Amino acid sequence: xxxxSSLYCCVWLKNAxxxxxxxxxxxxxxxxxxxxxxxxxxxxxxxIDRKYSTRDASGRSRWPLLxxxxxxxxxxxxxxxxxxxxxxxxxxxxxxxxEGNPDAFDALAERQRIANPDFxxxxx
Ligand SMILES: [Zn+2]
Numbered sequence: 001x002x003x004x005s006s007l008y009c010c011v012w013l014k015n016a017x018x019x020x021x022x023x024x025x026x027x028x029x030x031x032x033x034x035x036x037x038x039x040x041x042x043x044x045x046x047x048i049d050r051k052y053s054t055r056d057a058s059g060r061s062r063w064p065l066l067x068x069x070x071x072x073x074x075x076x077x078x079x080x081x082x083x084x085x086x087x088x089x090x091x092x093x094x095x096x097x098x099e100g101n102p103d104a105f106d107a108l109a110e111r112q113r114i115a116n117p118d119f120x121x122x123x124x
Contacts, residue, residue, distance in 0.1 A: 003116065006101040007108055012089030017108065021046060021116040027084065028116070029109040035098045039088065041080040049078065 001018045007117045009013040013027060016039075020026030023045045028038045042049065084094055091104040098105050 001111065004101065004108065006104055007097055009087050009092035009094075009097060010090040013087050013092075016066040018110075020112055028081075028112055029048070029105055030113075031106045031109040035102065035105055037084045037094050037098070039082045039084050041082075042078075044078060054077070 003017045004015050007029070008017060016025055016027040017029065020028050020040060023042050026040050026042070028040055030038055032034055044052075052064075054062060056062055063078060066076055068074050086093055
């Protein structure tokens, strides 16, 4: 995905915007009531996410339960989303990038939304 150069401050953010939706770190542009960048951390590939994120016929999660040596459930995360005020790599205030070119931000947000229908912020 090509990223408009007005929307990134450094190579890290450029790559994170282009690679959103894959296993690992990505940055999502979200236009809504507010324009914000979100850091998404995903430990699993999208195919695994889709396989386990649907609920079974009884409405229960398909994610396997993890237990410790005593049989107690061990919680784990399947994705984590954090709103970003600053670039995690270089510290740039992201509001300045967003307000500097809101049309490009909205266009990127729409392209990312279409390319990543499973992104959890769009399922709320
Ligand atoms: Zn940066």
